[in-house]
Ligand SMILES: O=c1ccn([C@@H]2O[C@H](COP(=O)(O)OP(=O)(O)O[C@H]3O[C@@H](CO)[C@H](O)[C@H]3O)[C@@H](O)[C@H]2O)c(=O)[nH]1
């Protein structure tokens with residue numbers, strides 16, 4: 412068994428004026444904010460009004476002897492590489508080094524229902540009216556309301572204020588399904604790949620689209636870890652960010668890999684993935700030339716990975732995210748191992764990740780719901796799709 416003892420846990424050091432609208436106490440106890448960092452986390456000062464009531468899990472990448480300065484008044488745990496090695500032992504090899512993928516260690520050690528993960532160069536954005544966007548609050552709203560993966564609502568998220576299901580939307584599908592993931596977006600520097608950044612270095616995203624939509628069942632999407640929230644109890648075991656960075660052939664595909672696994676598993680379990688608001692302000696692009704080197708293999712591999720994920724089918728016995736993930740890891744080895752030996756290693760790392768997950772989150776502590784047996788009054792078409800078990 413692992414023993415968790417982060418090198419630093421701080422409590423509120425000095426009374427600070429409460430944020431304008433403090434979260435309900437229950438909610439504050441249901442969310443961990445996970446931040447991967449290889450620098451300081453001064454950016455938290457800009458988020459204080461929204462983040463201070465919450466617990467932070469800071470995953471320090473790079474040199475563990477470097478002291479990461481955290482602004483006073485935040486309640487946080489900080490884990491560096493020494494902690495990861497101490498807590499996971501030989502299994503620590505599944506947590507990437509020198510890549511933002513290390514953030515998934517924070518998902519592993521959290522005990523909360525919801526995770527919000529954000530990069531340390533992401534700041535509070537303003538909506539078109541000039542109001543600061545409380546990204547965390549919007550993510551929780553997205554996660555707390557159902558998704559509609561089986562039938563697209565053209566007025567987008569029907570559960571948002573001022574919206575609803577449009578005419579022709581089957582009433583048998585209006586209950587929706589639980590939401591596993593809320594994928595937020597970015598103003599200023601969008602999460603582009605290196606080639607796009609290289610050819611469009613001056614591109615800045617100024618377009619604020621006030622919409623949230625469920626990504627339809629069967630559709631994949633390129634998940635970014637920059638501004639992301641999820642229900643840890645529903646899909647946490649599938650949120651592994653893979654083997655990236657140091658001594659790995661690819662980098663900067665961590666969140667995409669996780670997103671493809673999460674989406675096929677969410678489709679199988681009958682839970683939803685939303686994308687859209689909230690926006691954050693992404694302040695800087697990392698070095699596009701270095702990123703091109705890191706991404707190169709991934710750019711070629713993804714042309715083989717997408718057909719693989721589009722063809723994934725999971726057995727009916729897979730009624731939890733863990734079981735789905737283990738079955739998926741076998742398919743990765745069988746079908747992607749021939750693309751590159753890296754995928755055999757990744758398949759093993761997926762199994763190691765689940766072992767870590769189960770050891771740090773023993774079933775008694777997990778209120779992970781078994782697959783949501785689709786008790787929905789399903790429309791015939793959707794029922795037919797489901798009975799084929801096709802993703
Ligand atoms: O070796 C590293 C490098 C970075 N980090 C931390 O990860 C995030 C993202 O880093 P950064 O903002 O420098 O890179 P971006 O290109 O803007 O990030 C996007 O690409 C993905 C990188 O793989 C990332 O998920 C996307 O958001 C920061 O918090 C860095 O401090 C790290 O931990 N280790």
Ligand SMILES: [Mn+2]
Pocket residue numbers: 530532693695696697
């Ligand atoms: Mn960034």
